[in-house]
Amino acid sequence: MELASPPLSERRIVLGITGSIAAYKSAVLARELKRRGAEVRVVMTAGATEFITPLTLATLIDRPVHSDFTEDEHAGVWTNHVELGVWGDLIVVAPATANTLSAMVHGQCENLLQAVLLSARCPVAVAPAMDLDMFTHASTQDNLRILESRGVDIIDPGTGPLASGLVGKGRMAEPKDIADQVEAHFQRTLPWSHKRVLITAGPTQEPLDAVRFLGNRSSGKMGFALASAFADQGALVTLVAGPVSLATPERVHRRIDVSTAVEMNNAVQTCWADMDMGVACAAVADFRPTLTSDSKWHRANMPEAITLEENPDILHGMGQSKSDAQRLVGFALETDEGLDSAKGKLVRKNLDAIVLNTLQDNGAGFAVDTNKVTVLNKNGQALKFDLQAKDELAQKLVDLWRTTLIA
Ligand SMILES: Cc1cc2nc3c(=O)[nH]c(=O)nc-3n(C[C@H](O)[C@H](O)[C@H](O)COP(=O)(O)O)c2cc1C
DSSP: OOOOOOTTTTOEEEEEEOSSTTHHHHHHHHHHHHHTTOEEEEEEOHHHHHHSOHHHHHHHHTSOOBOSSEEETTTTEEOOHHHHHHHOSEEEEEEEOHHHHHHHHHTOOSSHHHHHHHHOOSOEEEEEOOOHHHHHSHHHHHHHHHHHHTTOEEOOOEEEEOTTSOEEEEEOOOHHHHHHHHHHHHHHHSTTTTOEEEEEESBOOEESSSSOEEOOOOOSHHHHHHHHHHHHTTOEEEEEEOSOOOOOOTTOOEEEEOOSHHHHHHHHHHHGGGOSEEEEOOBOOSEEESOOOSSOOOGGGOOSOOOEEEOOOHHHHHHHHOOTTOEEEEEEEESSOOHHHHHHHHHHTTOSEEEEEETTSTTOSTTSSEEEEEEEETTSOEEEEEEEEHHHHHHHHHHHHHHHTOO
16 A cells, blocks of 8 residues: 655645735635645735635635734734744745735835734745736845845746736746745755655564464554654655554655565565665564465464575665665664674675664663664764654654765
């Protein structure tokens, strides 16, 4: 089974709409951002509400739209513009009028949207929309240059027939193109952007008969936490998962569910060559029963002994075919201190780093939500991470590998 999570999942976007005829396209943009998984809040200027009703936008984003400083003047209820500016991961002003662009340059605070823009901590993008002479006017061009120099993303308008009847540059970019640029923004600004990462997670199950298998106690939690941390940092994650009962983390690009080591090996082989990095976190069975039965063994027809044959060594295969540009990290679970054994595995399997966890440590290893690990690097460096939640640890490992492996 393959699942893809929407590209803007868990991204919070404040959509600012200003008083341009292009405001009607913002309804399509709001819907498109939602369709791509974003959480959207809308702030409209008074001018924008002349062109499209707040009700239309509120219905599309499934929450009230903000257009005024006060929500209930008599009760003294006001819209917290600072909260909106802090809530968003990105503010997109589309359409952005000449007036609002100018207000942004001069730090005006005459309406709610301007206040949100002034108090925003997140990046801002604007999609100008106006008549061609307004767009080419030196004031507008100067304003755009200033905004760009302050880090605002300018989503270039298109050329074509304008509402004024003239033809030229000034049409707001199409909603789909704006949504593409929003996606690109998140890709660009995250540390693992454009990096393709393959993660294996969970146990494998090697069938004995129709109902029994040889397996292990791996829950997949560490691998899934890593998949989530990599995806949060912008990586394009392919997660190959053994039988686990875990939901696919948000933003993981692709999940391939497998059961046996052979299936996991096949899945890894199909995509490893396209990856920038591999993290082999799965607890793969080294052996599988030589003979399996399609029906259930009963006491009367139980085999006298179970013979085993070797499974493919997935990590070894990845290490052997690894290119100079690829990075590979393995996991080692040992029942004793395990440092020497992990160092041996690092070299034998041609890894760049290995993460050692030992069952000697309380709270580390299988099925628990915490882990305590030592990361050994190819250059002999060893880094210890104290007992902590697997989610937290995953974030630290992803940060570590960004600087030590992919710098
Ligand atoms: C029919 C009509 C269409 C307009 N279209 C635009 C436009 O596309 N771009 C623009 O910058 N201003 C346009 N304006 C002017 C703005 O609405 C006006 O400058 C307003 O003050 C903008 O306020 P705001 O930026 O707070 O929304 C238009 C005005 C009218 C009456």
